[in-house]
Structure formats: C-alpha cells, structure tokens
Amino acid sequence: MTRRLPRMPRTPLTVLLSAVFLAVAVLCALAGPLLAPHALDQDLYLGTVGAGVEGHLSGTDALGRDVLSLAVLGTRSALLGPVLVACGSMLLGLLLGTLAGFRGGWLDTVVGRYADLLLALPAVLLAMVVVGMLGGGYWVTVLVLVVLFSPTDVRLVRAAVMEQAARPYIESARVLGIRPGRIMVRHVLPNTVPIVVANLLLNTAFAMVALSSLSYLGLGVAPGAADWGRQLADGQRIMVDNPLAAILPGVLIILAATSVNLLGDWLAERLDRKVATR
C-alpha cells in the first residue's frame, strides 16, 4: 500500500516560542552574572524579606536575595546538568546498544539484564537513594543520573541497530568482507542518527525534571545554591510573604522542560519525515 506523504507543515508557533525561550535560557546560563539585576549578596539584611521590596521586581527570598536574579543564575544548573545527563547516557547507550545489537550472544543477555535491573525501580527514586546515601554534590548526581538513564538509551540503540543489521545492504557489506567495526560505524550508525538526536532532547527534558526534583528534595545542590528546585523548596516556606519566590522557579522548570519536549517531538517528526522521503 502506498501512502501519500503530507507536505511539510510550517513550523508551529509553539515550537518557535520554545526555541526563543530556550535561547534566552542559554544566554542566562552563559552570562548569568552580567544579566542578573542584583548580585545575590547585595542586600542581605533582615527586614527585606517578601514581596514589594523596593527595587526588587519579584521581591526577595527568605535570605533577602533578589528572586529574579536567583532564577537567572539558576539557569546554569537547570540546563548544564540535564544536557550532560542526556549526552552521557546516550554515549553509554550507543556503546552498549551497538555491541548488544550487533554482536548478540551472551553480551546481549548481560546488557539486557543490566537494563532490566535499573528499570526495576523509578529512576528518580533510585537516584535519590544513591545520592542521599553517598552524599554527593551536583556532579555526582549528574553521574548517577547518566547511569540510571542509560537503560532506555541502550534498548533504543539496540533495537535500531538490530533493525538495520537485518537489512540486505548489511548482508552485502558482510559478504564483501568489510570489517564489522567499519560496517557499524560507516553504515549502521548513520542510520540511527534521527532516533538518537530526537531521544537526546527528550532525555534532556526528563533529566531536567529529575535533577530539579532531586534538588527540591535537598539532594545534589548545596543549601542556598542558585538552582530552581532548591529555590522552589526555600520559597515554599515563605509562600505567604512572597509567593513569587516559589512560583517563579516552579513556572520556569515547567516551561523549560516543556520547551525541550516540544522541540524534541517536532525534531523527531521532521527527521522521521526526512528518512521516509529519502
């Protein structure tokens, strides 16, 4: 059955808005200290807690720090960690997934069991227990999440590689005597790029949720650090005095993760279409 391919639609407004929001966020992450309206240690004195403090657009937090500035400075830990988690787990996924999918045998079984083991528990819960017990900081948390996020990537790459490996062109390449490593790198992997790229973005969004959840619980970031999850937890305690102290980081977390997810979905669809029309 032939299917008519629909014309490529215009880029939706939501995707454009997401891109703009993320661009601003990246700018804040890179040049936060220059963009923040106040330095965090500028007016730390009592009596300035709450909304409507003069000169502070969104009020101050329990320590008298400017809420907006804290949010701007928090973009760095909100973006950097999740991107690293997504890239790291995809690297693991590519490595183990290709080996398992292309070589098969006992290696496939071991990799499959490793994925099963980590998927037997909710990732956030396991990360919480490991980070809480080992008492690590931000980078330890990122590393733990890389390991915990990898099973889905391993499965994804494995499935994509196996799907490719069964095709005639790989058989021909084998018959021609091309080394398996070369077939893998030159022929199989390029065909998994769309799925890998799309999953990188979706994983980044999940990692944003996971990392901010952990820092909300007080894990992975030092007390008082500029981090949205932490800021929300601290702000919740003064919700009556200055609701924005908690609402602003909360809304930012939701917006950032939604933007990345929307971009990821859109990119996945586009790349899929490209492959289909090739």
Next chain:
Amino acid sequence: MPLKGAGGARPLAGFVARRLGTALLLLFLLSLLVYGLVFLAPGDIARNLLGTRNATPEALAQVRAQYHLDEPFLRQYWRWLSGLLGGDLGTSVRTGEPVSSVLAERLGLTAALCSLAFGLSVLVGVPAGVAAALRRGRLADRLLVGGSVVGVSAPGFAVGLLLLYVFGVGLEWFPVYGTGTGFLDGLWHLALPSVALALGLGAFVVKLTRAAVVRELEEDYVVFARSRGLGGRRVLGVVLRNAAVPVVTSLGLLVAYLLGGTVLVETTFALPGLGSLLESSVLFKDFAVVQALTLVTALVVSLVTLAVDLAYLAVDPRMRTRAGVGR
C-alpha cells in the same frame, strides 16, 4: 498461525516460572546494591548509625556490636536478608521503632493517594486520548496533545506548589496541609495532592491511548468495515477493544512512575506517607528504613510487571503462542 501451546498449561507454567526467576534475581541483585550502599557511604557507619547521640567510644562499640559491623560484609548481608525473609525489616535508626511498624503506619496514606491519582488519570486520560484520536489534527486534538506535553514535563512538586498556591492559599477552596479526620475530610485533604500526582500520569495515559487508537484507526480492517457499511459505533467498538490491549499493559508500567512521583508530592504537601518517609530517611541517613522502602518499592514494581505480563497472556491469545513457542 501455529496453535501449538496456545491452550496448554505447561508452556504457560514455564513462562511464569521463567519470569518469576528473573524477578527474583533482579530483587536479589538490587538488595545487594542497596545493602552495599551503606558501606560505600562516606564516613564511619557506626557514627552514622548513632545519629544525633553522643559518639563516645563505648557508644560506638555498642552500636558496632548491635549491628554486627565487625563481621564480614557478606555475613552481615546474609543476616539482614534472612531477617527480611522472616518478616523482620530491621530497626529504624532515627526512632528505634521496628521498620515494619513504621511502614504499616504510613502505608494507608500512600496507598490512598496513589490509587486516587491512578484512578483519576485513567478516568480522565483514557476518554481524552480516545477523543483526541478520533479528532486527529483538529483543534481539540492539538490542545490535548499540547496539554499532555506540559503534563509530562511538569514535575509533581512544581504542579503541587502551583495548585497549593491557587486553590489553597489564594481561593481557599482546599486545605493547605494535614490529612484531615474521617473519610470525606481525608478525601478533601488528598484532593490537591492526587491531582498534582495525576497530572503527569494522566498526560502519559492520554499519549498512550491516543497512539494506540490512532494505530488501530489506520488499519485496513477499519477501512474495509466502513466500506461495507458498518456503523461508526460498531467500528469504534472493535477499534477500542483492539486498542485496549496496549493501553492496559502500559498502565501497569506507569506504577513505577507513580511511586517515584508520590515522594515529591507527599513532600510538597507535607503528607505523612511512605514517600515523605523515604525523603526524610534519606536525608537523615536512616539506613534501615531506606533499605526496606527501596526493596518494597522494587517488589511492588516487579509484581505489577509480572501481573501485566500475565494479563497480556490472558487477553491476547497471540502472545500465549509466542510465550509458549517462541522464547
């Protein structure tokens, strides 16, 4: 289609045994991991176990003896594991109470919260997903799909906080904290937390249901049935029944997601359930409670996964054949 093994009990029993074996192996490895974490943790275990008490040499020696810390690791692990199998989950470092009674005390709230959230997300998510699939590409579909992206992206604690502010502090429709007394009051207090927990879950349900129904609608049999003049309702009935299989099985897998989310939501709303117990125990390094809770969670997830696999076999005869012959 080969019918071999479709009705026989032996391949089924074999399948169940294999799955049980895998689940047990996973639980065993996980228990080793969770138990080992205590020894990987930085600092003196005895000092951690003492908690806030004064760390005199005598007190430390007493704790070491009490927890058998002078024995080799595997021996300690074995002591703990055999205790678990006998129903002894250990003693809370923080309160000195038996862990099993602490868990039993808090189980009710978490069970109520999770079932409310699960019920809510299914009752709203499934019809919404079906509606979106039937109106593919139109405004209602785009709104639902967009909404489900936000729902998937929004962590429970952030949603919880926004709900708390709007409906608790602002409109004063719902209580801000506490669990209430009696059934109706309790339900009243759990309303906002369960909505916060259900939002992310419901968004997944919408996505899953929509995808499953769309897949069925694109099948040739739908075109054929329509061209033969079958009514829309009858076609829809068949489509929904076929789409139900993947939806029901995915619902089981969402239990893991639910258990992760309840930790955050219980913390946000300061509810005394298992989730907030895990949170405070992790921060306090109450090893015994953390170990027990982690294993209980893994056990629940494994059991649900197993039940889902079996339900799959019961619902779809094709899977029975595959399980018996293929694997």
